[in-house]
Amino acid sequence: MNTGLRITAFAAALAATFGTAYGVGSGVGEISPEPTSSAHGEHAGAARAEKGGGHEGSHDGGRAATPSGGLQISDGGYTLDLKTPHLQAGKRADLRFAVVRNASGRQVTGYTREHDKELHLIVASRELTEYRHLHPTRAADGTWSTPVDLPQAGGYRVFADFKPKGGEALTLGADLAVSGAYEPKALPARHTTARVDGYEVELGGGLTPGKAGELTLTVAKDGKPVRDLQPYLGAYGHLVALRSGDLAYLHVHPNGEPGDGKTEPGPGISFTATAPSPGAYRLFLDFKHQGKVRTAAFTVHTQGTGEKADSIAEPEHSH
Structure with a gap:
Protein backbone atom coordinates (compact mmCIF):
# COMPACT_ATOMS: atom_id res chain seq x y z
CA MET A 1 0.00 0.00 0.00
CA ASN A 2 1.45 3.43 -0.97
CA THR A 3 1.68 6.42 1.40
CA GLY A 4 -1.49 8.09 0.12
CA LEU A 5 -3.59 4.97 0.61
CA ARG A 6 -2.20 4.41 4.12
CA ILE A 7 -3.13 7.98 5.17
CA THR A 8 -6.63 7.59 3.69
CA ALA A 9 -7.21 4.30 5.51
CA PHE A 10 -5.96 5.76 8.82
CA ALA A 11 -8.27 8.77 8.49
CA ALA A 12 -11.24 6.51 7.80
CA ALA A 13 -10.50 4.35 10.83
CA LEU A 14 -10.07 7.43 13.02
CA ALA A 15 -13.41 8.82 11.88
CA ALA A 16 -15.12 5.52 12.61
CA THR A 17 -13.64 5.43 16.11
CA PHE A 18 -14.80 8.95 16.96
CA GLY A 19 -18.20 8.22 15.49
CA THR A 20 -18.60 5.19 17.73
CA ALA A 21 -17.48 7.14 20.79
CA TYR A 22 -20.00 9.89 20.02
CA GLY A 23 -22.74 7.32 19.75
CA VAL A 24 -21.88 5.77 23.07
CA GLY A 25 -21.67 9.17 24.77
CA SER A 26 -25.07 10.18 23.39
CA GLY A 27 -26.55 6.94 24.64
CA VAL A 28 -25.44 7.27 28.25
CA GLY A 29 -26.36 10.96 28.59
CA GLU A 30 -24.65 13.69 30.57
CA ILE A 31 -21.86 12.61 32.89
CA SER A 32 -22.47 13.70 36.45
CA PRO A 33 -19.53 15.16 38.41
CA GLU A 34 -20.45 12.77 41.21
CA PRO A 35 -21.88 9.27 40.96
CA THR A 36 -25.53 8.91 41.91
CA SER A 37 -24.44 6.77 44.84
CA SER A 38 -22.10 9.35 46.32
CA ALA A 39 -19.47 8.88 48.98
CA HIS A 40 -22.04 10.06 51.47
CA GLY A 41 -24.31 7.18 50.56
CA GLU A 42 -22.57 4.87 52.99
CA HIS A 43 -23.37 7.34 55.74
CA ALA A 44 -27.05 7.09 54.98
CA GLY A 45 -29.34 7.85 57.82
CA ALA A 46 -32.99 7.02 57.71
CA ALA A 47 -35.83 9.22 56.65
CA ARG A 48 -37.15 11.57 59.26
CA ALA A 49 -38.57 9.82 62.30
CA GLU A 50 -41.91 10.31 63.92
CA LYS A 51 -42.25 12.89 66.68
CA GLY A 52 -39.65 12.24 69.30
CA GLY A 53 -37.18 10.76 66.83
CA GLY A 54 -35.48 13.99 65.91
CA HIS A 55 -33.79 14.40 62.53
CA GLU A 56 -33.04 10.72 62.25
CA GLY A 57 -35.50 7.99 61.40
CA SER A 58 -35.70 4.41 60.22
CA HIS A 59 -35.27 2.92 56.77
CA ASP A 60 -38.52 2.51 54.88
CA GLY A 61 -38.54 -0.52 52.66
CA GLY A 62 -37.26 0.32 49.20
CA ARG A 63 -36.88 4.03 49.78
CA ALA A 64 -33.43 5.45 49.23
CA ALA A 65 -31.77 6.56 52.45
CA THR A 66 -30.73 10.17 52.90
CA PRO A 67 -27.24 11.22 53.98
CA SER A 68 -26.63 11.76 57.67
CA GLY A 69 -26.70 15.34 58.87
CA GLY A 70 -23.65 17.55 59.04
CA LEU A 71 -21.57 15.76 56.41
CA GLY A 180 -1.77 25.71 68.92
CA ALA A 181 0.29 22.86 70.32
CA TYR A 182 -1.53 19.76 69.11
CA GLU A 183 -1.57 16.52 71.09
CA PRO A 184 -3.54 13.65 69.56
CA LYS A 185 -6.16 12.12 71.83
CA ALA A 186 -7.83 8.73 71.56
CA LEU A 187 -11.58 8.27 71.52
CA PRO A 188 -12.69 7.87 75.16
CA ALA A 189 -13.34 4.28 76.21
CA ARG A 190 -16.78 2.74 75.92
CA HIS A 191 -18.97 3.27 78.95
CA THR A 192 -22.58 3.66 80.01
CA THR A 193 -22.02 5.84 83.08
CA ALA A 194 -20.93 9.49 83.15
CA ARG A 195 -20.27 11.80 86.09
CA VAL A 196 -20.47 15.57 85.99
CA ASP A 197 -20.60 18.10 88.88
CA GLY A 198 -21.71 15.50 91.40
CA TYR A 199 -24.34 14.03 89.06
CA GLU A 200 -24.24 10.48 87.76
CA VAL A 201 -26.00 9.69 84.49
CA GLU A 202 -26.65 6.08 83.51
CA LEU A 203 -27.26 5.10 79.88
CA GLY A 204 -29.67 2.28 79.09
CA GLY A 205 -30.48 0.76 75.71
CA GLY A 206 -28.26 0.82 72.65
CA LEU A 207 -27.84 1.82 69.02
CA THR A 208 -28.61 -0.63 66.23
CA PRO A 209 -27.63 0.23 62.63
CA GLY A 210 -30.62 1.05 60.46
CA LYS A 211 -33.15 0.37 63.20
CA ALA A 212 -34.87 2.79 65.56
CA GLY A 213 -34.22 2.02 69.21
CA GLU A 214 -34.85 3.58 72.58
CA LEU A 215 -32.18 5.16 74.75
CA THR A 216 -32.91 6.01 78.37
CA LEU A 217 -30.65 8.26 80.40
CA THR A 218 -31.23 8.25 84.14
CA VAL A 219 -29.97 11.18 86.23
CA ALA A 220 -28.98 10.90 89.90
CA LYS A 221 -27.24 13.26 92.33
CA ASP A 222 -25.36 12.09 95.38
CA GLY A 223 -26.79 8.65 94.81
CA LYS A 224 -30.42 9.82 94.74
CA PRO A 225 -32.66 9.94 91.63
CA VAL A 226 -33.28 13.45 90.32
CA ARG A 227 -37.05 13.91 89.93
CA ASP A 228 -37.19 17.64 89.34
CA LEU A 229 -35.30 18.23 86.11
CA GLN A 230 -36.03 21.60 84.53
CA PRO A 231 -37.12 22.12 80.91
CA TYR A 232 -34.26 22.92 78.58
CA LEU A 233 -34.96 23.79 74.94
CA GLY A 234 -38.53 22.64 75.42
CA ALA A 235 -37.63 19.25 76.87
CA TYR A 236 -36.08 17.61 79.92
CA GLY A 237 -32.99 16.68 77.92
CA HIS A 238 -31.24 17.32 74.63
CA LEU A 239 -29.19 14.55 73.01
CA VAL A 240 -26.68 14.76 70.15
CA ALA A 241 -24.86 11.73 68.74
CA LEU A 242 -21.75 11.99 66.55
CA ARG A 243 -20.20 9.07 64.71
CA SER A 244 -16.49 8.58 65.29
CA GLY A 245 -14.50 9.04 62.10
CA ASP A 246 -16.55 11.37 59.92
CA LEU A 247 -18.65 12.98 62.68
CA ALA A 248 -22.01 12.20 61.08
CA TYR A 249 -24.58 14.10 63.13
CA LEU A 250 -27.63 12.52 64.75
CA HIS A 251 -29.86 15.00 66.53
CA VAL A 252 -32.50 13.11 68.49
CA HIS A 253 -35.33 14.46 70.59
CA PRO A 254 -36.94 13.08 73.74
CA ASN A 255 -40.06 10.97 73.75
CA GLY A 256 -42.52 13.34 75.37
CA GLU A 257 -42.26 16.91 76.58
CA PRO A 258 -42.92 18.94 79.72
CA GLY A 259 -46.58 19.59 80.34
CA ASP A 260 -47.94 16.81 78.14
CA GLY A 261 -49.47 15.09 81.16
CA LYS A 262 -47.39 11.93 80.91
CA THR A 263 -43.72 12.89 80.82
CA GLU A 264 -42.10 13.02 84.25
CA PRO A 265 -39.26 15.48 85.04
CA GLY A 266 -36.81 12.67 85.70
CA PRO A 267 -35.01 10.70 86.70
CA GLY A 268 -35.25 8.99 83.28
CA ILE A 269 -35.16 10.77 79.92
CA SER A 270 -36.16 8.64 76.94
CA PHE A 271 -35.03 9.15 73.34
CA THR A 272 -35.56 7.33 70.05
CA ALA A 273 -32.51 7.14 67.79
CA THR A 274 -31.29 5.33 64.68
CA ALA A 275 -27.61 4.73 63.97
CA PRO A 276 -26.96 5.03 60.22
CA SER A 277 -24.16 2.45 60.28
CA PRO A 278 -22.08 0.18 62.55
CA GLY A 279 -19.33 1.87 64.52
CA ALA A 280 -18.48 3.94 67.57
CA TYR A 281 -20.53 6.99 68.56
CA ARG A 282 -20.22 9.75 71.11
CA LEU A 283 -23.44 10.74 72.86
CA PHE A 284 -23.76 14.16 74.52
CA LEU A 285 -26.70 14.76 76.86
CA ASP A 286 -27.56 18.31 77.97
CA PHE A 287 -29.84 18.49 81.00
CA LYS A 288 -30.84 21.31 83.35
CA HIS A 289 -31.14 21.11 87.12
CA GLN A 290 -31.09 23.79 89.79
CA GLY A 291 -30.81 26.47 87.13
CA LYS A 292 -27.67 25.15 85.42
CA VAL A 293 -27.19 23.16 82.20
CA ARG A 294 -24.71 20.29 82.38
CA THR A 295 -23.42 17.91 79.72
CA ALA A 296 -22.84 14.19 80.22
CA ALA A 297 -20.85 12.37 77.51
CA PHE A 298 -20.76 8.67 76.59
CA THR A 299 -18.97 6.43 74.10
CA VAL A 300 -21.06 3.58 72.72
CA HIS A 301 -20.66 0.98 69.99
CA THR A 302 -23.54 -0.16 67.85
CA GLN A 303 -25.10 -3.54 68.49
CA GLY A 304 -24.74 -6.43 66.06
CA THR A 305 -21.15 -5.59 65.05
CA GLY A 306 -19.55 -8.75 66.40
CA GLU A 307 -18.59 -7.05 69.65
CA LYS A 308 -20.53 -6.63 72.85
CA ALA A 309 -22.16 -3.25 72.58
CA ASP A 310 -22.17 -0.60 75.29
CA SER A 311 -19.92 -2.53 77.68
CA ILE A 312 -19.39 -0.67 80.92
CA ALA A 313 -16.01 0.92 81.47
CA GLU A 314 -14.89 3.37 84.09
CA PRO A 315 -17.38 6.23 84.47
CA GLU A 316 -16.47 9.27 82.43
CA HIS A 317 -16.19 12.67 84.05
CA SER A 318 -17.94 15.00 81.66
CA HIS A 319 -17.73 18.75 81.37
Whole structure:
Protein backbone atom coordinates (compact mmCIF):
# COMPACT_ATOMS: atom_id res chain seq x y z
CA MET A 1 0.00 0.00 0.00
CA ASN A 2 1.45 3.43 -0.97
CA THR A 3 1.68 6.42 1.40
CA GLY A 4 -1.49 8.09 0.12
CA LEU A 5 -3.59 4.97 0.61
CA ARG A 6 -2.20 4.41 4.12
CA ILE A 7 -3.13 7.98 5.17
CA THR A 8 -6.63 7.59 3.69
CA ALA A 9 -7.21 4.30 5.51
CA PHE A 10 -5.96 5.76 8.82
CA ALA A 11 -8.27 8.77 8.49
CA ALA A 12 -11.24 6.51 7.80
CA ALA A 13 -10.50 4.35 10.83
CA LEU A 14 -10.07 7.43 13.02
CA ALA A 15 -13.41 8.82 11.88
CA ALA A 16 -15.12 5.52 12.61
CA THR A 17 -13.64 5.43 16.11
CA PHE A 18 -14.80 8.95 16.96
CA GLY A 19 -18.20 8.22 15.49
CA THR A 20 -18.60 5.19 17.73
CA ALA A 21 -17.48 7.14 20.79
CA TYR A 22 -20.00 9.89 20.02
CA GLY A 23 -22.74 7.32 19.75
CA VAL A 24 -21.88 5.77 23.07
CA GLY A 25 -21.67 9.17 24.77
CA SER A 26 -25.07 10.18 23.39
CA GLY A 27 -26.55 6.94 24.64
CA VAL A 28 -25.44 7.27 28.25
CA GLY A 29 -26.36 10.96 28.59
CA GLU A 30 -24.65 13.69 30.57
CA ILE A 31 -21.86 12.61 32.89
CA SER A 32 -22.47 13.70 36.45
CA PRO A 33 -19.53 15.16 38.41
CA GLU A 34 -20.45 12.77 41.21
CA PRO A 35 -21.88 9.27 40.96
CA THR A 36 -25.53 8.91 41.91
CA SER A 37 -24.44 6.77 44.84
CA SER A 38 -22.10 9.35 46.32
CA ALA A 39 -19.47 8.88 48.98
CA HIS A 40 -22.04 10.06 51.47
CA GLY A 41 -24.31 7.18 50.56
CA GLU A 42 -22.57 4.87 52.99
CA HIS A 43 -23.37 7.34 55.74
CA ALA A 44 -27.05 7.09 54.98
CA GLY A 45 -29.34 7.85 57.82
CA ALA A 46 -32.99 7.02 57.71
CA ALA A 47 -35.83 9.22 56.65
CA ARG A 48 -37.15 11.57 59.26
CA ALA A 49 -38.57 9.82 62.30
CA GLU A 50 -41.91 10.31 63.92
CA LYS A 51 -42.25 12.89 66.68
CA GLY A 52 -39.65 12.24 69.30
CA GLY A 53 -37.18 10.76 66.83
CA GLY A 54 -35.48 13.99 65.91
CA HIS A 55 -33.79 14.40 62.53
CA GLU A 56 -33.04 10.72 62.25
CA GLY A 57 -35.50 7.99 61.40
CA SER A 58 -35.70 4.41 60.22
CA HIS A 59 -35.27 2.92 56.77
CA ASP A 60 -38.52 2.51 54.88
CA GLY A 61 -38.54 -0.52 52.66
CA GLY A 62 -37.26 0.32 49.20
CA ARG A 63 -36.88 4.03 49.78
CA ALA A 64 -33.43 5.45 49.23
CA ALA A 65 -31.77 6.56 52.45
CA THR A 66 -30.73 10.17 52.90
CA PRO A 67 -27.24 11.22 53.98
CA SER A 68 -26.63 11.76 57.67
CA GLY A 69 -26.70 15.34 58.87
CA GLY A 70 -23.65 17.55 59.04
CA LEU A 71 -21.57 15.76 56.41
CA GLN A 72 -22.28 18.39 53.78
CA ILE A 73 -21.60 22.11 53.79
CA SER A 74 -24.34 22.68 51.23
CA ASP A 75 -27.69 20.91 50.99
CA GLY A 76 -31.32 21.59 50.18
CA GLY A 77 -30.50 24.87 48.42
CA TYR A 78 -28.58 26.33 51.37
CA THR A 79 -24.87 26.67 52.22
CA LEU A 80 -23.12 27.21 55.55
CA ASP A 81 -20.72 30.13 55.22
CA LEU A 82 -18.21 29.87 58.09
CA LYS A 83 -16.74 33.35 58.31
CA THR A 84 -14.32 32.36 61.09
CA PRO A 85 -12.56 29.25 59.78
CA HIS A 86 -9.59 29.61 62.17
CA LEU A 87 -9.33 30.10 65.93
CA GLN A 88 -6.52 29.94 68.47
CA ALA A 89 -6.58 27.32 71.23
CA GLY A 90 -7.30 28.71 74.69
CA LYS A 91 -8.21 32.16 73.41
CA ARG A 92 -11.81 33.36 73.64
CA ALA A 93 -13.03 34.77 70.34
CA ASP A 94 -16.20 35.26 68.33
CA LEU A 95 -17.22 32.51 65.93
CA ARG A 96 -19.13 34.05 63.01
CA PHE A 97 -21.11 32.39 60.24
CA ALA A 98 -24.18 32.71 58.04
CA VAL A 99 -26.56 30.50 56.12
CA VAL A 100 -26.74 31.47 52.45
CA ARG A 101 -29.63 30.73 50.08
CA ASN A 102 -27.94 29.35 46.98
CA ALA A 103 -30.50 30.62 44.47
CA SER A 104 -30.10 34.27 45.46
CA GLY A 105 -26.72 34.29 47.18
CA ARG A 106 -28.27 36.17 50.09
CA GLN A 107 -27.91 35.40 53.77
CA VAL A 108 -30.98 33.89 55.37
CA THR A 109 -32.76 36.11 57.90
CA GLY A 110 -36.01 34.17 58.35
CA TYR A 111 -36.03 31.03 60.51
CA THR A 112 -38.65 28.84 62.14
CA ARG A 113 -38.03 28.41 65.87
CA GLU A 114 -37.46 24.82 66.91
CA HIS A 115 -36.88 23.81 70.52
CA ASP A 116 -37.01 27.44 71.66
CA LYS A 117 -34.28 28.60 69.24
CA GLU A 118 -33.98 29.68 65.61
CA LEU A 119 -30.67 27.86 65.25
CA HIS A 120 -28.64 25.38 67.29
CA LEU A 121 -24.86 25.40 66.88
CA ILE A 122 -22.72 22.40 67.78
CA VAL A 123 -18.91 22.54 67.84
CA ALA A 124 -16.99 19.27 68.35
CA SER A 125 -13.37 18.25 68.00
CA ARG A 126 -12.55 15.58 65.45
CA GLU A 127 -11.46 13.31 68.31
CA LEU A 128 -14.84 13.92 70.04
CA THR A 129 -13.15 14.93 73.28
CA GLU A 130 -14.41 18.55 73.10
CA TYR A 131 -18.05 19.49 72.64
CA ARG A 132 -20.02 22.72 72.78
CA HIS A 133 -23.75 23.32 72.30
CA LEU A 134 -24.10 27.03 71.60
CA HIS A 135 -26.91 29.43 70.81
CA PRO A 136 -25.51 32.33 68.78
CA THR A 137 -27.19 35.67 68.18
CA ARG A 138 -28.26 36.79 64.72
CA ALA A 139 -27.65 40.26 63.30
CA ALA A 140 -30.17 41.94 61.01
CA ASP A 141 -28.16 40.95 57.92
CA GLY A 142 -28.30 37.24 58.83
CA THR A 143 -24.80 36.95 60.31
CA TRP A 144 -24.65 34.77 63.41
CA SER A 145 -21.99 35.11 66.12
CA THR A 146 -21.13 33.58 69.48
CA PRO A 147 -18.10 33.70 71.76
CA VAL A 148 -16.24 30.40 72.09
CA ASP A 149 -13.14 29.19 73.91
CA LEU A 150 -11.67 25.89 72.69
CA PRO A 151 -8.78 24.60 74.84
CA GLN A 152 -7.44 21.95 72.46
CA ALA A 153 -5.70 22.59 69.15
CA GLY A 154 -6.67 20.51 66.13
CA GLY A 155 -9.52 19.98 63.73
CA TYR A 156 -13.11 20.70 64.69
CA ARG A 157 -16.49 20.39 63.00
CA VAL A 158 -19.15 23.09 63.23
CA PHE A 159 -22.79 22.02 62.83
CA ALA A 160 -25.67 24.44 62.17
CA ASP A 161 -29.03 22.85 62.95
CA PHE A 162 -31.92 25.01 61.70
CA LYS A 163 -35.13 25.29 59.70
CA PRO A 164 -35.37 28.19 57.24
CA LYS A 165 -38.77 29.83 57.12
CA GLY A 166 -40.87 27.95 54.59
CA GLY A 167 -38.24 25.20 54.18
CA GLU A 168 -37.22 21.85 55.60
CA ALA A 169 -35.06 21.27 58.67
CA LEU A 170 -31.36 20.97 57.80
CA THR A 171 -28.04 20.28 59.49
CA LEU A 172 -25.04 21.68 57.63
CA GLY A 173 -21.41 21.21 58.65
CA ALA A 174 -18.11 22.98 58.06
CA ASP A 175 -14.52 22.42 59.22
CA LEU A 176 -12.88 24.66 61.79
CA ALA A 177 -9.12 24.76 62.44
CA VAL A 178 -7.85 25.61 65.94
CA SER A 179 -4.15 26.49 66.07
CA GLY A 180 -1.77 25.71 68.92
CA ALA A 181 0.29 22.86 70.32
CA TYR A 182 -1.53 19.76 69.11
CA GLU A 183 -1.57 16.52 71.09
CA PRO A 184 -3.54 13.65 69.56
CA LYS A 185 -6.16 12.12 71.83
CA ALA A 186 -7.83 8.73 71.56
CA LEU A 187 -11.58 8.27 71.52
CA PRO A 188 -12.69 7.87 75.16
CA ALA A 189 -13.34 4.28 76.21
CA ARG A 190 -16.78 2.74 75.92
CA HIS A 191 -18.97 3.27 78.95
CA THR A 192 -22.58 3.66 80.01
CA THR A 193 -22.02 5.84 83.08
CA ALA A 194 -20.93 9.49 83.15
CA ARG A 195 -20.27 11.80 86.09
CA VAL A 196 -20.47 15.57 85.99
CA ASP A 197 -20.60 18.10 88.88
CA GLY A 198 -21.71 15.50 91.40
CA TYR A 199 -24.34 14.03 89.06
CA GLU A 200 -24.24 10.48 87.76
CA VAL A 201 -26.00 9.69 84.49
CA GLU A 202 -26.65 6.08 83.51
CA LEU A 203 -27.26 5.10 79.88
CA GLY A 204 -29.67 2.28 79.09
CA GLY A 205 -30.48 0.76 75.71
CA GLY A 206 -28.26 0.82 72.65
CA LEU A 207 -27.84 1.82 69.02
CA THR A 208 -28.61 -0.63 66.23
CA PRO A 209 -27.63 0.23 62.63
CA GLY A 210 -30.62 1.05 60.46
CA LYS A 211 -33.15 0.37 63.20
CA ALA A 212 -34.87 2.79 65.56
CA GLY A 213 -34.22 2.02 69.21
CA GLU A 214 -34.85 3.58 72.58
CA LEU A 215 -32.18 5.16 74.75
CA THR A 216 -32.91 6.01 78.37
CA LEU A 217 -30.65 8.26 80.40
CA THR A 218 -31.23 8.25 84.14
CA VAL A 219 -29.97 11.18 86.23
CA ALA A 220 -28.98 10.90 89.90
CA LYS A 221 -27.24 13.26 92.33
CA ASP A 222 -25.36 12.09 95.38
CA GLY A 223 -26.79 8.65 94.81
CA LYS A 224 -30.42 9.82 94.74
CA PRO A 225 -32.66 9.94 91.63
CA VAL A 226 -33.28 13.45 90.32
CA ARG A 227 -37.05 13.91 89.93
CA ASP A 228 -37.19 17.64 89.34
CA LEU A 229 -35.30 18.23 86.11
CA GLN A 230 -36.03 21.60 84.53
CA PRO A 231 -37.12 22.12 80.91
CA TYR A 232 -34.26 22.92 78.58
CA LEU A 233 -34.96 23.79 74.94
CA GLY A 234 -38.53 22.64 75.42
CA ALA A 235 -37.63 19.25 76.87
CA TYR A 236 -36.08 17.61 79.92
CA GLY A 237 -32.99 16.68 77.92
CA HIS A 238 -31.24 17.32 74.63
CA LEU A 239 -29.19 14.55 73.01
CA VAL A 240 -26.68 14.76 70.15
CA ALA A 241 -24.86 11.73 68.74
CA LEU A 242 -21.75 11.99 66.55
CA ARG A 243 -20.20 9.07 64.71
CA SER A 244 -16.49 8.58 65.29
CA GLY A 245 -14.50 9.04 62.10
CA ASP A 246 -16.55 11.37 59.92
CA LEU A 247 -18.65 12.98 62.68
CA ALA A 248 -22.01 12.20 61.08
CA TYR A 249 -24.58 14.10 63.13
CA LEU A 250 -27.63 12.52 64.75
CA HIS A 251 -29.86 15.00 66.53
CA VAL A 252 -32.50 13.11 68.49
CA HIS A 253 -35.33 14.46 70.59
CA PRO A 254 -36.94 13.08 73.74
CA ASN A 255 -40.06 10.97 73.75
CA GLY A 256 -42.52 13.34 75.37
CA GLU A 257 -42.26 16.91 76.58
CA PRO A 258 -42.92 18.94 79.72
CA GLY A 259 -46.58 19.59 80.34
CA ASP A 260 -47.94 16.81 78.14
CA GLY A 261 -49.47 15.09 81.16
CA LYS A 262 -47.39 11.93 80.91
CA THR A 263 -43.72 12.89 80.82
CA GLU A 264 -42.10 13.02 84.25
CA PRO A 265 -39.26 15.48 85.04
CA GLY A 266 -36.81 12.67 85.70
CA PRO A 267 -35.01 10.70 86.70
CA GLY A 268 -35.25 8.99 83.28
CA ILE A 269 -35.16 10.77 79.92
CA SER A 270 -36.16 8.64 76.94
CA PHE A 271 -35.03 9.15 73.34
CA THR A 272 -35.56 7.33 70.05
CA ALA A 273 -32.51 7.14 67.79
CA THR A 274 -31.29 5.33 64.68
CA ALA A 275 -27.61 4.73 63.97
CA PRO A 276 -26.96 5.03 60.22
CA SER A 277 -24.16 2.45 60.28
CA PRO A 278 -22.08 0.18 62.55
CA GLY A 279 -19.33 1.87 64.52
CA ALA A 280 -18.48 3.94 67.57
CA TYR A 281 -20.53 6.99 68.56
CA ARG A 282 -20.22 9.75 71.11
CA LEU A 283 -23.44 10.74 72.86
CA PHE A 284 -23.76 14.16 74.52
CA LEU A 285 -26.70 14.76 76.86
CA ASP A 286 -27.56 18.31 77.97
CA PHE A 287 -29.84 18.49 81.00
CA LYS A 288 -30.84 21.31 83.35
CA HIS A 289 -31.14 21.11 87.12
CA GLN A 290 -31.09 23.79 89.79
CA GLY A 291 -30.81 26.47 87.13
CA LYS A 292 -27.67 25.15 85.42
CA VAL A 293 -27.19 23.16 82.20
CA ARG A 294 -24.71 20.29 82.38
CA THR A 295 -23.42 17.91 79.72
CA ALA A 296 -22.84 14.19 80.22
CA ALA A 297 -20.85 12.37 77.51
CA PHE A 298 -20.76 8.67 76.59
CA THR A 299 -18.97 6.43 74.10
CA VAL A 300 -21.06 3.58 72.72
CA HIS A 301 -20.66 0.98 69.99
CA THR A 302 -23.54 -0.16 67.85
CA GLN A 303 -25.10 -3.54 68.49
CA GLY A 304 -24.74 -6.43 66.06
CA THR A 305 -21.15 -5.59 65.05
CA GLY A 306 -19.55 -8.75 66.40
CA GLU A 307 -18.59 -7.05 69.65
CA LYS A 308 -20.53 -6.63 72.85
CA ALA A 309 -22.16 -3.25 72.58
CA ASP A 310 -22.17 -0.60 75.29
CA SER A 311 -19.92 -2.53 77.68
CA ILE A 312 -19.39 -0.67 80.92
CA ALA A 313 -16.01 0.92 81.47
CA GLU A 314 -14.89 3.37 84.09
CA PRO A 315 -17.38 6.23 84.47
CA GLU A 316 -16.47 9.27 82.43
CA HIS A 317 -16.19 12.67 84.05
CA SER A 318 -17.94 15.00 81.66
CA HIS A 319 -17.73 18.75 81.37
